[in-house]
Structure formats: structure tokens, C-alpha cells
Amino acid sequence: MATFCVCGTFCAVTCKAAEAAVNEPLNANLTVVPRICVLSETAEKCEQFIHLSWSTPHQQNVCLYNAADQSILKCWEQVQQGEIDMLITVDETVSFELRDAQDNLIVIAKTEFKVMRDQKQYRRSRRNPWSFF
Numbered sequence: 001m002a003t004f005c006v007c008g009t010f011c012a013v014t015c016k017a018a019e020a021a022v023n024e025p026l027n028a029n030l031t032v033v034p035r036i037c038v039l040s041e042t043a044e045k046c047e048q049f050i051h052l053s054w055s056t057p058h059q060q061n062v063c064l065y066n067a068a069d070q071s072i073l074k075c076w077e078q079v080q081q082g083e084i085d086m087l088i089t090v091d092e093t094v095s096f097e098l099r100d101a102q103d104n105l106i107v108i109a110k111t112e113f114k115v116m117r118d119q120k121q122y123r124r125s126r127r128n129p130w131s132f133f
Contacts, residue, residue, distance in 0.1 A: 028056040030098045030109035037090075039117050045091045046115050053083040054098050054109060061101035062108060068094060075101055090115055 031053055037046035052064065052073075063075040064084065073096075076082045088094065094113045100106040 028054065028098060028109035030054040030096065030111045032096060032111050032113050035112070036114045036116060039091075039115065041118055045089050047087065047089045048113075049085065049087050050113060051083065051085050052096060052111075053081070055081040056108065062098050063101050063104065065097045065099055065104070066094065067097045067110070077101070088113070 033051045033053075034048065037048050039046055054062070054064070056062070057080075059078045059080045061075070061077050062079075062082075064073045064082075065071065066073060073086070074082075074084050090113070093115050096111050096113070097107050098109040100108060
């Protein structure tokens with residue numbers, strides 16, 4: 001990604017800082033607990049309390065998004081970590097993204113809450129019914 005700076009001596013320091021920020025890898029962490037919901041054969045939706053927590057190497061303004069519908073769940077200002085507890089009711093896997101508050105196109109970290117269906121009726125038994133062992 002290219003960074004363009006047009007300015008005199010004063011802006012040279014600012015330009016170098018901007019280039020460093022663009023080229024610096026984002027070492028942010030976003031986790032969800034629990035990570036998986038297994039639906040029974042009869043259940044249509046998963047209703048679960050989840051705990052989302054995040055941390056970044058430095059303080060910044062961030063917002064937590066539900067990636068599916070692009071809705072903002074919560075925003076924080078000038079903090080290095082945060083958390084939120086919430087009840088979700090879903091029938092498919094949900095992705096969460098931590099984004100920069102000023103430029104929401106910058107994804108800092110992401111995680112998923114996976115929804116799986118229990119499909120026992122389709123599993124084949126390892127043992128044949130006629131086997132003695």
C-alpha cells in the first residue's frame with residue numbers, strides 16, 4: 001500500500017509515522033467464548049450468551065461489528081482492550097470484526113462463532129452388526 005505525503009520539513013515526521021502505521025502488521029486479538037454451538041436435530045436456532053474480548057498493541061478508537069449485516073455492536077475510544085457480553089440467536093455461523101472507528105474499512109481483527117448441526121443419522125457405524133469383535 002502506498003502512502004503519499006506532500007509537505008515541507010514539518011510534515012516529514014508525520015509522513016514517516018503514517019508510512020510506519022501502514023506497513024506495521026496489526027497484532028490485535030479478538031476472541032469469542034464459546035466458539036461453537038452444536039444444534040440438535042430438532043433445534044432450528046442457537047440461543048447462546050457469548051463473551052467477546054479484544055486487545056491491541058496500542059490505544060485507539062475501535063468498533064466491534066457483526067460482519068454479516070455490518071451492524072455496530074459497540075465502540076470504544078482511546079483504549080487498548082475491551083469486552084462485551086451478549087445474547088445471540090442465530091442459525092448460521094456469525095463473523096465479528098474489530099474495525100478502526102475513523103475508517104471502518106480497516107479491519108483490525110476478526111473471529112467467528114460457528115454454528116454446526118448434529119447429523120448423527122447420516123453417520124455410518126464403524127462396526128458391522130454381524131461382527132463378534
